[in-house]
Amino acid sequence: MITQPFKVAIALFGATGDLSRRKLLPSMFHLFQEGSLKDDFAIIAVGRRDFSDDDFRKTAEESISANKKLENLDGLETFLEHVFYVKLDIADSNTYKVLNDKFESLEAEFDTGNNRLFYLAMPPQYFTVITDNLRESGVTDTSGFRRLIIEKPFGKDYDSALALNNQITKTFDEHEIYRIDHYLGKEMVQNIEVIRFSNSLFEPLWNNHYISNIQITSSESLGVLDRGEYYEKSGAVRDMFQNHMLQIVSLLGMEPPISLNSDDIRDEKIKVLKSLRRLGEKEVKKHFVRGQYDEGLVEGKAASKYRDEENVAEDSNTPTFIASRLYIDNFRWAGVPFYVRTGKRMKDKETKIVVEFKEVPRNLYYQAEEDDVLAKNLLVIRIQPDESITLHLNVKDYAGEKDTKEIKLSYTVAKQDLARTVDAYENLIYDCLNGDSTNFTHQEELMNAWAFVDPVNKVWENDAASFPNxxxxxxxxxKSNLLLSRDGFKWWDV
Known part of the structure; x- marks a missing residue:
C-alpha cells in the first residue's frame, strides 16, 4: 500500500447489509491502519434505517471487531470519527439533497479534495435508480474525481448488460466505472500474470507446442444457504462461470501486454474472450455438462438436495454445477482444451489451476516390466484455501526401485504475507482509489463474456435436465469426467 494517503469521501450504499459488514468496513478500516486512508477521508454510510451517526458507528465497530483477519484494532476509535450516516430513500431524487449536503460539509471538514467514490453494495435492480438520481440531484457534480463501484451480476444476459451499461453511462463515463469481481482481488489470481511474464522458464512454453491442457476448478462444499431466491435466477453459469471463471481463462490465455497499463492488459484479455470458440446447440451439449446436487454427506454430515433448499422450486432446472471444454481459437492455443468446472456441495472447497505439459517424445527411463509412462509435468496454482505454486517434476529414484520418481517443488504464500490484507476487497478498493482499473471488468470484457455464455443458457433453459445428478x-x-476421458485426460486431484 502507498504511504501517501488518499483524499476521498466514500458514499457506501447498502452500508447495513451483509457485504458491508463482513467485507467492506473491515477492508476500509485496514486501509486506514495501513495509511492509505488517514486524515483527509470520510465514509458516508447510506441506508434506509433511522440511524444516527453514533448508531451506525456502533454497528461498524461491532462488524470490524468481529473480523478475525484483523491482527489488532489499533486506531478504530479515530477511524470511526470519519464515519457518518445518512438516511435516504434511493427511489426519491428529492432526498438526495441530504446526501449532497453531507458531502459538502465533510469535504470542508476533512479536505477530501472533492473526490467522491460511490460504492453500490446493493442488488443490481437498484443500480440505475441510484445513478440516475445521483446525476439528477447534482451529487456527481464535483471538481474532484468521481468513481462508481458496482457489484455483480452485471446483467443477466447480453441485452440486459448492454441496457444496464447504457443507462449507467448517462451518469458515469466508462473510465469512472469499476465493476468489481472479488476473484480479481485475490493475491494468487493477480500472481498469474507475474508467474507468466516474469519467468523465462514458463513463457516460452506457454503455448500449444508444450501444453496439452489447462484445468480450472472452483468448488464449494457449501450449498446455496439462504441465497436460494438469487441462485434460482443465476445458477452456476451466471454466478461463477460467466465472470470469475472466464476472467481466469483470459488471464491464462492472454498474450504478453506491451505494458502493465490497465488498458494494455484489458486489450489482451478481450482478445482471448473474442477468440473463444462460439458454440451452437449441438456443440453446447458436447462441450458442456451441467449438474444439480442431491442429498449426500459433506465432511461427514448429512446434506440436503438443492430442490429442498429454501426458496428453490421443487422441480428446479437450475444448475449448481457446470463443467466445460473451451477452445481459444488463436495461434498460441489452437487445439489446447481449457477445462473449467465449478459447483456447490462438492467434496472440497478449493480453487486451483492445473497446467498439464505434454509428455517427452520418448521415455528413456523405464524397465521392461514397468509401464512406459512418466509422471506428468504439472504446474499447480492454488488460489484457495491455501495459496501456493507447485511444479511436478521427474527425477532419479535413488531408492533404486524405479528409474524415476515424481517430486514437487512448492512455494506456499507465508501467513505474514497473507495478513497484509484482510480480504480481496481491500486490494480492489485500494486500486479504485488509486485510479487503477486493471483488476476490474471493462464493458467490452463483459459483453464478450455474455456473447459466449448466452447460447449455453438458451439451450439449457429450453431443455429440462435429469436433476439431481x-x-x-x-x-x-x-459426465464431467467423461468430458476429459474422451480426450485422454482426467481431472487432477492434486
Missing part, C-alpha cells in the same frame, strides 16, 4: 460431497456428475 450428483451427490453432495462428491466431485460432480460422472
Amino acid at each position: 450428483y451427490q453432495s460431497g462428491s466431485s460432480g456428475p460422472i
Whole structure:
C-alpha cells in the first residue's frame, strides 16, 4: 500500500447489509491502519434505517471487531470519527439533497479534495435508480474525481448488460466505472500474470507446442444457504462461470501486454474472450455438462438436495454445477482444451489451476516390466484455501526401485504475507482509489463474456435436465469426467 494517503469521501450504499459488514468496513478500516486512508477521508454510510451517526458507528465497530483477519484494532476509535450516516430513500431524487449536503460539509471538514467514490453494495435492480438520481440531484457534480463501484451480476444476459451499461453511462463515463469481481482481488489470481511474464522458464512454453491442457476448478462444499431466491435466477453459469471463471481463462490465455497499463492488459484479455470458440446447440451439449446436487454427506454430515433448499422450486432446472471444454481459437492455443468446472456441495472447497505439459517424445527411463509412462509435468496454482505454486517434476529414484520418481517443488504464500490484507476487497478498493482499473471488468470484457455464455443458457433453459445428478460431497456428475476421458485426460486431484 502507498504511504501517501488518499483524499476521498466514500458514499457506501447498502452500508447495513451483509457485504458491508463482513467485507467492506473491515477492508476500509485496514486501509486506514495501513495509511492509505488517514486524515483527509470520510465514509458516508447510506441506508434506509433511522440511524444516527453514533448508531451506525456502533454497528461498524461491532462488524470490524468481529473480523478475525484483523491482527489488532489499533486506531478504530479515530477511524470511526470519519464515519457518518445518512438516511435516504434511493427511489426519491428529492432526498438526495441530504446526501449532497453531507458531502459538502465533510469535504470542508476533512479536505477530501472533492473526490467522491460511490460504492453500490446493493442488488443490481437498484443500480440505475441510484445513478440516475445521483446525476439528477447534482451529487456527481464535483471538481474532484468521481468513481462508481458496482457489484455483480452485471446483467443477466447480453441485452440486459448492454441496457444496464447504457443507462449507467448517462451518469458515469466508462473510465469512472469499476465493476468489481472479488476473484480479481485475490493475491494468487493477480500472481498469474507475474508467474507468466516474469519467468523465462514458463513463457516460452506457454503455448500449444508444450501444453496439452489447462484445468480450472472452483468448488464449494457449501450449498446455496439462504441465497436460494438469487441462485434460482443465476445458477452456476451466471454466478461463477460467466465472470470469475472466464476472467481466469483470459488471464491464462492472454498474450504478453506491451505494458502493465490497465488498458494494455484489458486489450489482451478481450482478445482471448473474442477468440473463444462460439458454440451452437449441438456443440453446447458436447462441450458442456451441467449438474444439480442431491442429498449426500459433506465432511461427514448429512446434506440436503438443492430442490429442498429454501426458496428453490421443487422441480428446479437450475444448475449448481457446470463443467466445460473451451477452445481459444488463436495461434498460441489452437487445439489446447481449457477445462473449467465449478459447483456447490462438492467434496472440497478449493480453487486451483492445473497446467498439464505434454509428455517427452520418448521415455528413456523405464524397465521392461514397468509401464512406459512418466509422471506428468504439472504446474499447480492454488488460489484457495491455501495459496501456493507447485511444479511436478521427474527425477532419479535413488531408492533404486524405479528409474524415476515424481517430486514437487512448492512455494506456499507465508501467513505474514497473507495478513497484509484482510480480504480481496481491500486490494480492489485500494486500486479504485488509486485510479487503477486493471483488476476490474471493462464493458467490452463483459459483453464478450455474455456473447459466449448466452447460447449455453438458451439451450439449457429450453431443455429440462435429469436433476439431481450428483451427490453432495462428491466431485460432480460422472459426465464431467467423461468430458476429459474422451480426450485422454482426467481431472487432477492434486
